[in-house]
Amino acid sequence: MNAARGFPAFPRQRAGARFATAWWGRAWIKALEDTSLDQILLQRGRAYAKTGQVGPITVSPGRLAAVTEDEYDTVVHVEQLTDAAWERFLDQVAAKAGHIAALLDRDMPHDLVEAAEDAAVPLLPTVGDLEPRCTCPDWGHPCQHAAALCYQASWLLDADPFVLLLLRGRDEHDLIEALQRRDLPATAPPGTPAADAFAMGVPPLPNPPPLDAAFAPLMLAPAPGVDVAALRVLAASAASRARELLTSGDLRTLTEHQDRVRMSATFGLDLGLDAAVEAWRHGGVDGLDVLESAWTPPRKDLARAQALLESGWENEPPPEVDRWRNRWTLGERQVRYGRDGRWYPFARRGDAWWPAGPPERDPSALLH
Structure with a gap:
């Protein structure tokens, strides 16, 4: 289903009004500003967005669109995720009950985005992911109209992260329905009752290894593309540093130069x-x-x-x-x-x- 959501035009904003406040909304703005080739056009776009010169906004899979007060058709394209990428994303959402609850509460958890990235599912746009198009004569990338549309979109993202997921290709209804069809993780076998566990007492810790024990160098076979000698030095360095921390109690973090x-x-x-x-x-x-x-x-x-x-x-x-x-x-x-x-x-x-x-x-x- 090719879902779409419409949003009314934003009115003129008060002086000093901010754009995104949520971290994922700020990431959207960063992608816009990192992509821009002209800071003057960005400045004009911010002013254009705050003065209410962008019309109603339509969000659909891969597409953000509006008609400006100057009667220019402005569109920003975002690459949609593949079906395989969506399956990997749903795996990450279903893996933790808190993820589903956070999304329904209109929150985008950091760890969900990080887990999605680890699964090769880019949710948040980065440099070059936003493709602006506008019928105005300005050759800017983006022009002030497309920049204004993106700045106003950050307000939509702030209020509802499902707007971002719709831009990536799926609406809220489809996502919730897909999650409901997924199998829940297998129930873990019953463990030891708490009363029995506490009755066992605390077993003694094993004796720590001697601090003066010599570090045995790693015996590594040569491998293509691997500097084995450098790897041995790094392993010995890590062991030396660990011993130094244990014996001195000095837990200061070293800078790259100090190390x-x-x-x-x-x-x-x-x-x-x-x-x-x-x-x-x-x-x-x-x-x-x-x-x-x-x-x-x-x-x-x-x-x-x-x-x-x-x-x-x-x-x-x-x-x-x-x-x-x-x-x-x-x-x-x-x-x-x-x-x-x-x-x-x-x-x-x-x-x-x-x-x-x-x-x-x-x-x-x-x-x-």
Whole structure:
């Protein structure tokens, strides 16, 4: 059945009115704006939509249409899903009772869209999926009339996600009827009664594996298109990182750059990160941070460091130290205060400062 739904023209909107507010409506607008070749026409389309110059809208499978106030016939085509794709989509909807309830409540769950994408069923349009056509003389893609129609359609999608499903080829009645014909998942066998399960008590956990256990390298056979040596390094890196997290309790997430430095320091990879590797070997994430960034420590921390520096020279006055933020310099030596509360030594190599050893709590021990 070639279903179609008609919607009355939107009246003029108040100043500051927004378009889509639901996440799937915003995805529709993003597809429109990413496809556009002219931001000026988009701006005109937004104004045209808000001033009520688009007539009644008709939504049918693969087609969004309206006649504008200027008497232009405006259409936006959306690719319909195949019968096989619809079957895969219905499988995803029927797999979870909450999906059906959400759709009937006019909601489009994130996990349903993600599950559909995993099943190769694209519900939400992306760049190039919206094909505008208009009888106006403007060659824009889209023109302001088609852009206005798409912006107003985001209001329809906000209110009812079945509008999106109709554009993809099926109306609400067909979908509900198809879901009712599907077999329900087999009932799971009865389990242990709750009272019996609680009466069993909690069994003891097994002993954890020793943290100093050596990692056995993966023994992988060569395979076409697979860099086996690189895979061994990655597996060893993951094991090393897991052991480090277990022993240190430091659960900070590493950036891509930090992880490259860690791997280079651990496995001796030549990635052109010499100073960063030295910093990592002396202080890990915090050592790398003091190498790459400057910051202003709290005054009480600097005052404590000054007191330690003065006491480190006993009966003689301490030398004059050039202080800048967390970096204190004395001739060819420098210490940098880390966010972990330790001072890191640096030595000059040419025009650059290089990490020169493990950190200390007392800066005088490094500058003396």
